[in-house]
Amino acid sequence: MKYLGLPLGAKFKDKTIWNPILEKMERRLAGWKRLYLSKGGIRKIRLFNEALLGKWLWRFGIEEDALWRQVIEIKYGCMWGGWCTRVVSGPYGVGLWKNIHQGWPSFSCHILYDIGDGSRVKFWQDRWCGETSLAVRYPDLFRFCRNKDASVTELLMSTNGVRFWDVRFIRGVHARDLEAMSDFLETIYGSSIRGLGEDKMCWIPSKVKGFLVSDYYRILAGSAILGFPWKSIWKQKIPSRVAFFVWTAALGKCLTIDNLRKRKIWILDWCYMCKRNGESIDHLFLHCPFASDLWSMVLGLFGVSWVMPHSVLGLLRCWQGSFGRHRNGFIWSIIPHCLLWCLWRERNSRCFEDSERSIPDLKLLFFRTLRDWLFALQNKSFPSFIVFLDSCNFCT
Numbered sequence: 076m077k078y079l080g081l082p083l084g085a086k087f088k089d090k091t092i093w094n095p096i097l098e099k100m101e102r103r104l105a106g107w108k109r110l111y112l113s114k115g116g117i118r119k120i121r122l123f124n125e126a127l128l129g130k131w132l133w134r135f136g137i138e139e140d141a142l143w144r145q146v147i148e149i150k151y152g153c154m155w156g157g158w159c160t161r162v163v164s165g166p167y168g169v170g171l172w173k174n175i176h177q178g179w180p181s182f183s184c185h186i187l188y189d190i191g192d193g194s195r196v197k198f199w200q201d202r203w204c205g206e207t208s209l210a211v212r213y214p215d216l217f218r219f220c221r222n223k224d225a226s227v228t229e230l231l232m233s234t235n236g237v238r239f240w241d242v243r244f245i246r247g248v249h250a251r252d253l254e255a256m257s258d259f260l261e262t263i264y265g266s267s268i269r270g271l272g273e274d275k276m277c278w279i280p281s282k283v284k285g286f287l288v289s290d291y292y293r294i295l296a297g298s299a300i301l302g303f304p305w306k307s308i309w310k311q312k313i314p315s316r317v318a319f320f321v322w323t324a325a326l327g328k329c330l331t332i333d334n335l336r337k338r339k340i341w342i343l344d345w346c347y348m349c350k351r352n353g354e355s356i357d358h359l360f361l362h363c364p365f366a367s368d369l370w371s372m373v374l375g376l377f378g379v380s381w382v383m384p385h386s387v388l389g390l391l392r393c394w395q396g397s398f399g400r401h402r403n404g405f406i407w408s409i410i411p412h413c414l415l416w417c418l419w420r421e422r423n424s425r426c427f428e429d430s431e432r433s434i435p436d437l438k439l440l441f442f443r444t445l446r447d448w449l450f451a452l453q454n455k456s457f458p459s460f461i462v463f464l465d466s467c468n469f470c471t
């Protein structure tokens with residue numbers, strides 16, 4: 076029995092049933108596009124399609140006088156700056172552009188603006204100096220700046236031919252902001268802007284050549300490969316409640332203070348570990364001085380030099396690397412889970428029970444927990460603590 080040319084009852088994901096269909100499609104697809112079609116790789120067609128549609132987003136941003144662009148602009152209206160249309164809503168007759176427009180959030184991650192007179196680019200929110208917007212790079216300053224929607228031109232002043240920035244804030248600068256502020260000023264005064272002429276959209280992967288479908292496809296395919304690191308969370312020999320906890324941390328859903336505040340629970344925003352403001356998941360687990368101390372101890376022990384990724388998710392993605400296959404890889408692979416867990420427990424006992432461990436005690440707790448897990452779940456025992464510590468090493 077067949078339905079739509081497919082054997083009825085066959086497994087949908089079975090490669091053999093796709094073969095005749097792919098052969099048919101391959102015959103029809105001309106030239107290099109065919110290279111992207113592989114058996115078991117249907118997903119790639121979707122990505123390739125997205126890359127092709129990206130070309131239209133690019134052209135919309137740069138071909139200001141083109142007739143087709145004007146038609147689209149009249150029909151849907153433009154967002155501020157005129158780089159893309161507004162969000163397309165409405166169910167009828169808007170299929171094609173609606174579809175193209177859906178690619179804008181991911182497309183816009185790969186563009187930045189070359190400032191002419193700065194009238195079409197937002198100072199804080201658009202990307203024009205450096206790899207991120209100023210709002211993302213300096214979140215604390217952005218929080219108390221006076222005009223969050225200001226364009227570059229509104230803040231760029233000139234007196235007697237000397238340009239300067241007139242960025243205002245709703246309060247004075249506190250001592251704790253000084254470092255960010257000096258970095259911020261260095262960034263904006265170090266940026267090169269023409270000050271005249273049109274603002275332009277630039278394609279980050281190739282500022283000279285501009286947008287290329289093949290570049291964009293490569294980026295999209297690359298980020299699809301970097302999926303969620305579920306194996307390094309759920310396939311480890313660790314207690315299941317710890318796996319669950321690490322999973323929520325990787326998704327950014329742990330109830331740290333920033334997340335509670337997003338749920339409108341108003342509590343003082345500070346880190347229970349280092350007692351400075353700004354508890355976020357990535358701070359608490361990776362960048363807090365307490366966390367750094369633990370990480371550098373472990374990395375030092377294993378003899379690994381390491382650049383800490385920005386996020387917990389990034390850490391889990393790259394932790395295994397080639398070390399997993401080493402003789403002592405079984406210890407290495409559960410270290411992030413154990414370290415995150417110990418930090419979380421300590422944070423909670425400081426928060427709810429008002430009791431604090433010193434750093435040496437916290438380190439000891441970490442090693443004890445690690446050794447207990449290895450014993451209980453992997454049947455690995457060590458004759459002494461020293462032998463155990465010696466196994467935490469890639470050099471032997």
Ligand SMILES: [Zn+2]
Binds near residue numbers: 347
């Ligand atoms: Zn901290």
